[in-house]
Amino acid sequence: MLNENIVLKMKDIVENCMGDSEAACKSNCPMNTDVKSYVRLIGEGKGQEAIKTIREKLFLPGTLGRICAHPCEQNCRRGEEDSPIAIASLKRYAADNFDDSNSWDISKKAKNGKKVAIIGAGPAGAQGAIDLAKEGYEVTIFDKLPVFGGMMRVGIPEYRLPREVIDKEYSILEKLGVEVKLSTEIGKDISFEELEKNYDAILIAVGKQLGRIDRSLENHNAEGIFHAAEYLKEISLTKDFKGAGKRVAVIGGGDVAMDCARSSKRVPGVEVVYSIPLESTFEKMASSNHEIHGAIEENVEFKLGNGINRIIVDENNRISGLEIKKCLSLFDENGNFNPQFDDNAKEIIEIDTLVFAIGQGVDNSFDLNQSLTTRRNGTFESDKLTMQSVSNEKVFVAGDCANAFIVIEAMAEGRRAAKSIDRFLNKKNLEEGRNIESEGGYKTKLYLPTEYLPEGWDSAEKVERLIPGTTDGQERIKDFSEVERVFTKEEATKEASRCLQCECKLCMKECIMLNDYTDCPKTLFKEYLEKGCEEMDAKIAYSCNMCDQCTLKCPKTFDIKSNFGAMRSEYVKDNGGKSPMKGHKAIEVHQYLGYSKMFNTTNAAPNGKKTKYVFFPGCSLPSYNSTAVGNIVDHLQDKLNGEVGSLLKCCGKPPKALGQDDLFKERFKSVQKELDKVEAETVIVACQSCYGIFNMYAKQNVVSLWELLPEIGLPESQIGVGKNSDVKFNIHDSCSIRKQTKIHDGIRWIMTELGYDVEELENSRDKTRCCGFGGMVVPAVPDVAKRVMDRRAGETTTGHMVTYCAACRESMEKGNADALHIVDLIFGEKYEKAKAKKRNMGPAKQWMTRYKSKMELNKRK
Structure with missing residues (x-):
């Protein structure tokens, strides 16, 4: 069983990873349209x-x-940097230029013999009809209007x-075979009870066609006073309004x-149009900015921050004027709508037509x-998810008469209702x-701080x-005619x-291995928590290089590496203490040799001096350059008063990386025993993996050779050796010490010297990428x-890489870069392009070199 801390880490990732979260444009769309795509x-x-x-997703793209x-x-991430993407305008561009009705998907299932009645041909009703027709239902739409929409x-x-766009x-x-009966009013031309009797289910999707007039005002019933619904309806059907005079005032700020004000400007005979909102500024008005701007361009006269004091009528009981007050x-102190006015700031305007646009x-x-339960505003009570009526199980509602306020919300409710039916x-x-x-629309978990925005985003x-x-x-x-043109x-x-x-x-783009197994960490760890290691391919856990680059890229800095480490430990427990990966048998051989007397040695400081320091070269460097190992000890002896001993042994990192926790403890215990034997105070490590292990587990102080050399200096003969070389180097920093700035600085100091x-x-530095060698991946998942x-080596801009890890150097060469270990430069001649060559050795030569390193260290007892 995974330990509790790791389970909590995995659960945290499952609950909060944003890898599968949609962009705000899609999540906020009630129809979940793939806006980004x-x-x-x-x-x-x-x-x-x-x-x-x-x-x-949408059958009304042009609309x-x-x-x-x-x-x-509204929540477009781009909008936080400057302004949102003009998504609606782009949708119209696609619809107006590329929407061919011959390519519409009108596939549907075979008829199932069941009938559904839909009351209302608006977007909610139409969407429900489309979805149900595709499922094989016989669908009939009833609408009292003579037109679609x-x-x-x-x-x-x-x-x-x-x-023509709607039609x-x-x-x-x-095309889908939906029967539409226009100019058919339920309750008049056909009863609701008949629909209940003749259809298997009913979807009510009627719009808000009842307008409001402020009936608290004296003379509210005078001639020339209308509500927005009747006003816009007649104008829509006839492009005229017979009851309108020459001077129109519209009450409302939405x-x-x-729409009423701008339509009035187009009605024959209208000369002056006033807009009278309670809001004192354009910014405070509920209306869209582009609608206000359009009204201004069309010379609608605004009386901002005013309300009606009284309606003035003539001898024929027709409105003749309006007294307004500031x-x-x-709102009151509790946030309730409760307008307050200045009775000393009044104005009379001459009008003959008044339109209330104050709600429908x-x-x-x-x-x-009255068999259906309704709310105070006339809408029908229904379940918000299923859209089923609370009082009649075969009745469902959607759109204006349910919960929707805008067209696309109405469509989403129509779709939900169809699914429920x-x-x-x-x-x-x-x-x-x-x-x-x-x-339906929802608030996504996805949020990217500026520093995590896509690479190159600021180019726009x-x-x-x-x-x-x-x-x-x-x-x-x-x-x-249409006012706004298309892009x-x-x-x-x-x-x-x-x-x-x-x-x-971001982690998926960075990590090569994750993409082989999942779409994001959330999906992977959710599956693991559900199935456990028994049903998950061990190859997944053993493909992680343990480089931490995923965490570095993650906006939430999730610790992903340790989860894979814990998974490995579980596999090892279930496999008798060994890695389940066949390729790791080579690591067992390596460890056997690495701890054998043949390739180990412990040396106290020579000449009877106190062993204040022990040089620990690790495994890879002694297997690469035995001469340099000896040179390093000589240099340390020279600079540190001869109080330097040496220890050639593996630190135990391989079994730890494999998940062999008990074996690691046993192995490191033997390393600690050797250090204690010579009574060392400080361990000087050349290997970055060893640096991490010793810092965590050793009793002694630990210092990296690469942070020590800037303090004690380089061999005098090597200062400036590389001047005027025709080689310019890239530095590959080891990912295991990405947070050790002092080591990074030390390497660069050495190159300068x-x-x-x-x-x-x-x-580079803290943002360095893995060389591919870490995590014991090479023998387990070589591809x-x-x-x-290949990726890391391919990033070289000069063709020449210098590393301070022999394993990293080997990886860079395998990736086809000319690669040296920094010791090749510290103790070598001037390096030039002509000296570039392959330096990798097979296992046999590496072990031979390691044995030579042992001999070099033993010479310096």
């Missing part, structure tokens, strides 16, 4: 692929591209949403108020027997396996958000290029190790 495709010039991606309230943009059509002006997109209903505040309600009068009619649980996150930093142009304000009010290809490409393509796959030129790699080696 289609924006990227538009940027790549792949319009047909983009519209195909959009249509996987939504024009009128969607685009919640996707419901309140979306008669409530949104034509200059914003051309009717084209709604034609999918006919989008509907702007609004001092909208649902007309539920078709339910004559399908389950209901197949006698399945309506809730099982479902949640709002997968069937100075690119302003593009806004589609509009026709001239004074020309466009002459008719109801050109160049504009769409430029705007799409601003997208940051938000995702937290030697006189060699250095060009820093992008991934992973080779890919890591």
